[in-house]
Amino acid sequence: MTNTLLSVKFRTVNPNPELKFEPINLDLHSDICVRFRADSYVCSFGSDARFYEEAGKSGELYLKRIAERMIQLPGSCVHVWQGQAIVGQIELNRYKTDPSLGYVNLYYLAPQYRDQGWGRFLDGYAVSYLTSLGFSAARLSVSPTNLQAMRFYAKQGWTDLGPRPDAPEVHLMGRDL
Numbered sequence: 001m002t003n004t005l006l007s008v009k010f011r012t013v014n015p016n017p018e019l020k021f022e023p024i025n026l027d028l029h030s031d032i033c034v035r036f037r038a039d040s041y042v043c044s045f046g047s048d049a050r051f052y053e054e055a056g057k058s059g060e061l062y063l064k065r066i067a068e069r070m071i072q073l074p075g076s077c078v079h080v081w082q083g084q085a086i087v088g089q090i091e092l093n094r095y096k097t098d099p100s101l102g103y104v105n106l107y108y109l110a111p112q113y114r115d116q117g118w119g120r121f122l123d124g125y126a127v128s129y130l131t132s133l134g135f136s137a138a139r140l141s142v143s144p145t146n147l148q149a150m151r152f153y154a155k156q157g158w159t160d161l162g163p164r165p166d167a168p169e170v171h172l173m174g175r176d177l
Contacts, residue, residue, distance in 0.1 A: 075129055
């Protein structure tokens with residue numbers, strides 16, 4: 001029931017009726033989750049090696065974390081659908097070092113769906129979802145070498161807060177919701 005309510009609630013503010021945001025079905029789409037997340041590392045760091053070091057050889061540790069998060073925060077991990085195709089993925093959470101803040105773990109669009117302005121709908125979902133949980137601000141991490149992502153986040157109202165203290169190879173970005 002929660003998933004349906006969340007989906008319906010968001011559709012009322014979704015200006016792109018072509019896209020649907022549905023909770024990830026790991027039984028059917030775990031391979032897509034791993035592929036999308038690994039590709040996000042390629043986009044950010046030039047390689048997926050770090051992802052597989054952290055996630056296990058086939059992404060099993062990553063999938064376990066996603067499954068746990070979806071239980072703790074229903075609606076926090078969704079696939080973005082256009083018709084019958086999964087075209088993207090969003091992963092949201094609480095910020096690890098300050099649980100009063102929301103956190104965006106992942107905005108992802110498959111390569112053929114990038115540069116069409118659809119990223120703003122992913123950001124819109126995240127803002128709507130995190131606001132519905134009572135968060136008034138959020139954080140995300142981005143590789144400063146991923147200039148396309150840096151520009152996108154700035155355009156959406158995210159502010160570069162500089163290198164992340166625990167991971168200086170990435171920058172922390174913040175946004176009021």
